[in-house]
Amino acid sequence: xxxxxxxxxxxxxxxxxxxxxxxxxxxxxxxxxxxxxxxxxxxxxxxxxxxxxxxxxxxxxxxxxxxxxxxxxxxxxxxxxxxxxxxxxxxxxxxxxxxxxxxxxxxxxxxxxxxxxxxxxxxxxxxxxxxxxxxxxxxxxxxxxxxxxxxxxxxxxxxxxxxxxxxxxxxxxxxxxxxxxxxxxxxxxxxxxxxxxxxxxxxxxxxxxxxxxxxxxxxxxxxxxxxxxxxxxxxxxxxxxxxxxxxxxxxxxxxxxxxxxxxxxxxxxxxxxxxxxxxxxxxxxxxxxxxxxxxxxxxxxxxxxxxxxxxxxxxxxxxxxxxxxxxxxxxxxxxxxxxxxxxxxxxxxxxxxxxxxxxxxxxxxxxxxxxxxxxxxxxxxxxxxxxxxxxxxxxxxxxxxxxxxxxxxxxxxxxxxxxxxxxxxxxxxxxxxxxxxxxxxxxxxxxxxxxxxxxxxxxxxxxxxx
Amino acid sequence: xxxxxxxxxxxxxxxxxxxxxxxxxxxxxxxxxxxxxxxxxxxxxxxxxxxxxxxxxxxxxxxxxxxxxxxxxxxxxxxxxxxxxxxxxxxxxxxxxxxxxxxxxxxxxxxxxxxxxxxxxxxxxxxxxxxxxxxxxxxxxxxxxxxxxxxxxxxxxxxxxxxxxxxxxxxxxxxxxxxxxxxxxxxxxxxxxxxxxxxxxxxxxxxxxxxxxxxxxxxx
Numbered sequence: 255x256x257x258x259x260x261x262x263x264x265x266x267x268x269x270x271x272x273x274x275x276x277x278x279x280x281x282x283x284x285x286x287x288x289x290x291x292x293x294x295x296x297x298x299x300x301x302x303x304x305x306x307x308x309x310x311x312x313x314x315x316x317x318x319x320x321x322x323x324x325x326x327x328x329x330x331x332x333x334x335x336x337x338x339x340x341x342x343x344x345x346x347x348x349x350x351x352x353x354x355x356x357x358x359x360x361x362x363x364x365x366x367x368x369x370x371x372x373x374x375x376x377x378x379x380x381x382x383x384x385x386x387x388x389x390x391x392x393x394x395x396x397x398x399x400x401x402x403x404x405x406x407x408x409x410x411x412x413x414x415x416x417x418x419x420x421x422x423x424x425x426x427x428x429x430x431x432x433x434x435x436x437x438x439x440x441x442x443x444x445x446x447x448x449x450x451x452x453x454x455x456x457x458x459x460x461x462x463x464x465x466x467x468x469x470x471x472x473x474x475x476x477x478x479x480x481x482x483x484x485x486x487x488x489x490x491x492x493x494x495x496x497x498x499x500x501x502x503x504x505x506x507x508x509x510x511x512x513x514x515x516x517x518x519x520x521x522x523x524x525x526x527x528x529x530x531x532x533x534x535x536x537x538x539x540x541x542x543x544x545x546x547x548x549x550x551x552x553x554x555x556x557x558x559x560x561x562x563x564x565x566x567x568x569x570x571x572x573x574x575x576x577x578x579x580x581x582x583x584x585x586x587x588x589x590x591x592x593x594x595x596x597x598x599x600x601x602x603x604x605x606x607x608x609x610x611x612x613x614x615x616x617x618x619x620x621x622x623x624x625x626x627x628x629x630x631x632x633x634x635x636x637x638x639x640x641x642x643x644x645x646x647x648x649x650x651x652x653x654x655x656x657x658x659x660x661x662x663x664x665x666x667x668x669x670x671x672x673x674x675x676x677x678x679x680x681x682x683x684x685x686x687x688x689x690x691x692x693x694x695x696x697x698x699x700x701x702x703x704x705x706x707x708x709x710x711x712x713x714x715x716x717x718x719x720x
Numbered sequence: 721x722x723x724x725x726x727x728x729x730x731x732x733x734x735x736x737x738x739x740x741x742x743x744x745x746x747x748x749x750x751x752x753x754x755x756x757x758x759x760x761x762x763x764x765x766x767x768x769x770x771x772x773x774x775x776x777x778x779x780x781x782x783x784x785x786x787x788x789x790x791x792x793x794x795x796x797x798x799x800x801x802x803x804x805x806x807x808x809x810x811x812x813x814x815x816x817x818x819x820x821x822x823x824x825x826x827x828x829x830x831x832x833x834x835x836x837x838x839x840x841x842x843x844x845x846x847x848x849x850x851x852x853x854x855x856x857x858x859x860x861x862x863x864x865x866x867x868x869x870x871x872x873x874x875x876x877x878x879x880x881x882x883x884x885x886x887x888x889x890x891x892x893x894x895x896x897x898x899x900x901x902x903x904x905x906x907x908x909x910x911x912x913x914x915x916x917x918x919x920x921x922x923x924x925x926x927x928x929x930x931x932x933x934x935x936x937x938x939x940x
Contacts, residue, residue: 450818450819451727451783451818451819452723452726452727453727453730453731453734474723474818477723477784478784478818481781481784481785482784494817494818494819495817495819496811496815496817496819496820498817499815499816499817500815
């Protein structure tokens with residue numbers, strides 16, 4: 255149809271305008287409003303950034319000085335966004351549109367994030383006589399293509415980067431981020447997602463996007479994580495995606511909080527703490543039967559210090575010795591020998607350099623352990639010598655003596671008790687030899703040991719010097 | 721209807737509608753939690769031409785716990801027990817994800833047949849055979865495929881009837897001459913096969929095994 259230059263077919267124009275409105279309303283219902291019968295149209299077009307795009311916010315001064323060496327307080331900030339706030343266009347279509355250009359009455363960028371220089375001209379340049387331009391405008395803004403045309407988009411290190419110049423970037427930044435996240439949340443809850451666990455398509459409002467960006471329905475995650483937490487399988491509380499499972503990627507606390515109940519969170523945290531502590535080789539469990547909390551080695555204690563044995567349970571406050579597990583007996587006092595002995599025997603039974611031995615060294619302190627081993631060895635050697643070289647101890651005072659020769663009738667140097675060196679029995683001080691001369695008694699005729707008969711011996715009184 | 725049943729039904733229906741993968745899942749005794757899966761032996765492997773059946777048990781906490789699978793069809797493979805059909809595969813254990821399905825797991829079993837992992841064996845004897853002589857291993861695996869999975873066999877001559885006698889020497893992946901050598905000493909054939917198989921008396925390994933040691937084993 256060719257249009258006469260002076261007079262337009264207004265009915266045809268109205269029809270074209272109506273048609274354009276209907277198309278736009280069908281495709282982008284969120285973007286268009288107004289009164290088409292009066293030719294008044296409002297467009298509200300947000301800017302989609304495909305994937306996630308880096309957006310650099312710079313203040314005017316940074317641009318002028320042109321480099322990062324500027325001493326200005328505001329260095330450009332980079333944020334990652336998927337959407338920019340809408341551009342508002344207030345348009346009046348003359349009755350002769352699309353044969354005459356549309357009139358843009360006002361252009362505004364939400365939060366004034368965009369400097370409008372050049373935008374009007376660029377918009378006007380899109381119009382071609384006889385062609386509707388509104389759809390072109392919407393697409394041009396929505397796709398972010400206009401950012402290229404306004405030279406706001408550059409490629410930095412292979413990534414598309416949008417540069418926004420603003421007088422007060424610090425004020426703009428939270429607005430952009432807020433708009434970005436609320437729009438994303440709204441879009442997320444409106445979309446439907448196929449939950450790969452229950453294999454059902456579910457509205458986003460009933461789904462959760464985990465920090466790894468995988469989406470599952472809330473009820474499947476509740477079941478999955480609830481089961482893992484109940485069974486103590488804390489390592490499986492994570493994204494169910496096979497890749498994330500292979501990577502052992504565990505859920506963050508925020509993710510877990512969004513899904514499970516408060517009791518389950520408490521148990522989850524307890525399980526995690528327990529696991530972390532159990533990885534700590536210095537750990538000793540609190541000996542209180544109802545507590546059993548793992549207690550790590552105290553901080554800032556020198557290796558080999560007697561304080562190394564002290565543990566204070568962070569849960570019940572019980573102070574105890576890591577060796578004997580009894581109430582703390584101070585750094586000086588030794589544990590009752592039995593406890594130390596058991597630990598040392600366990601330690602010495604392990605091969606030198608073995609991982610189990612290293613584990614004990616970390617838990618109890620290597621230097622302390624080795625000092626105790628030396629003491630223990632000396633003690634044991636002494637006891638062995640006592641057993642080997644001395645007879646039974648004095649029944650009066652427990653004194654042990656080494657007898658190198660002589661008979662078995664002993665008179666104790668300390669308490670003057672008379673006793674038998676062989677069996678330790680007390681002897682009648684007036685008739686001590688009856689023990690050896692009465693047939694039927696166990697030491698009958700054993701006044702002298704057979705082996706020592708050949709030795710050069712001294713009479714019993716000779717030994718009894720004091 | 722609980723979530724587990726709903727999901728299993730979906731999976732079975734999904735498998736029925738997909739004809740291209742030739743993976744099937746059938747119910748045992750109308751119980752949707754005890755199933756039999758089947759798939760083709762992968763091409764260019766000794767399992768080619770065979771059809772392999774897998775026993776599937778769906779646990780109570782499915783899909784949050786891994787499905788239990790074992791081969792019904794006997795398979796000669798380092799990661800599959802030649803006696804019980806038990807399978808050594810990470811996704812059936814700690815690498816299980818609730819996103820995995822019966823079909824995707826069966827397809828993983830299929831690819832396990834393509835890529836044996838003898839360093840993490842389920843069947844140590846088979847794994848040793850694989851490491852000693854891959855060609856002898858493949859021959860045996862192909863023979864098993866023919867006997868148990870209806871495969872075409874070594875020369876592609878066709879499948880034996882159901883009652884066809886199994887060649888115990890081929891089953892064990894041994895050399896006929898080796899078996900004859902010890903049989904000639906007066907030992908029972910099945911005993912010889914058993915001992916030689918356990919000792920991995922194959923390929924280059926034969927040079928490492930003294931005859932006396934074999935006889936000693938045979939006399940045990």
